[in-house]
Amino acid sequence: MKISKLSTYALIMSLSLSLLSGCKEEPEASLVTTDTAVTTPATETTETVPETTPAPTYSVDEYKNAGINELNSVPILMYHRIYDMKNSETSYTGGNVDKDGYNRTSEAFEADLRSYYEMGYRMMRLTDFVDGNIDVAFGYSPLILTFDDGIRDVVLQGWNDDGSPVFEPGCAIGVLEKIKAEYPDYNVTATFFLNDSLFQNGEEEDRKVIKWMVDNGYDIGNHTKNHAKLGDCDAATIENEVGYMYKKLEEIIPGQYVNIVALPYGSPESMGPEKPQFDKIFEGTYEGFSYTTKATLLCAWTRSYSPFVRDYNNKAIRRIRGYDNGGKEFDIEDNFKQLNDGRRYISDGNPDTIVFPASDNSSGDWLKNTFDHTVISY
Ligand SMILES: [Zn+2]
16 A cells, blocks of 8 residues: 655756646646755645655656656556466467467477566566556566466476476466576566456465465466456346455455456446446445455557556556567557557656656646655656
């Protein structure tokens, strides 16, 4: 949870910077520019400010040289099952295991992860993204991994003497753990969206696996009880589908799952007010258990908006399908080509600030500072 610190604030910058002032109640920031360095910090606070180490400040040239831009887009990858296979063992393009590329070989998935790292992406938790808490090192770009359906993303081979699980090396967790050991600064993590069948290793085994996962840096989210197409459901059915899964996760890992729903089939694609039953995705009660949802994910094709821009919608977060289509039609290569061509979010290393070139908000209404961060345009 993001802690709001200041109702009003000013920002000290050592060089001449444009200064934008974000406002909690007013989503559209008003532009205040200054041509000289600001020397007086605001001291008015409305809540207790936690003791933190002051974040480093950077010059305009440093922002410019690193291309810092926190209004640009973020890749949220959508994978399904990772098969313990070589690419040559499938009859489809690249590392696809099926015609549409929803499932991927372990060889291709491992190569994907190495490639994202080499391009300067670093992983972060989806739940932090939704909270506007993007904590990625200066000059690097956030990357978020998601897995839908729990189709044996975790293939359990047994248990060690200390109670920890043994996974098949080529399943999703097997590959992720290998990469985690190899690249400590990659911050390996992923969110797995589950149905009632969990990871299909058997209920008792999977309950233990899920506990291990949340203790080891992974997140578990809600993909509805029966993989229901929510756009076709009435309010009571939605409450059963969504509420059942939250209640089940609460029993397995109390308070440790994420209140995010990956919409099966991406449906409904738009949460318009004309369909009020969709409110039940976000708030409801199932067998006496009350739940809330803070975000929903669409099915995949393209990069997500930054959570700091006008068109970002936490009820329709976009994802990239993790597949290979020869660099065409929004496959991984196509999406990353677009991202790397000036559209990628590049972090200033401070989760409490939003930094971007002033030209990117020249319309005055592209920035949307709902998280009450300090805003720096340059
Ligand atoms: Zn699904």
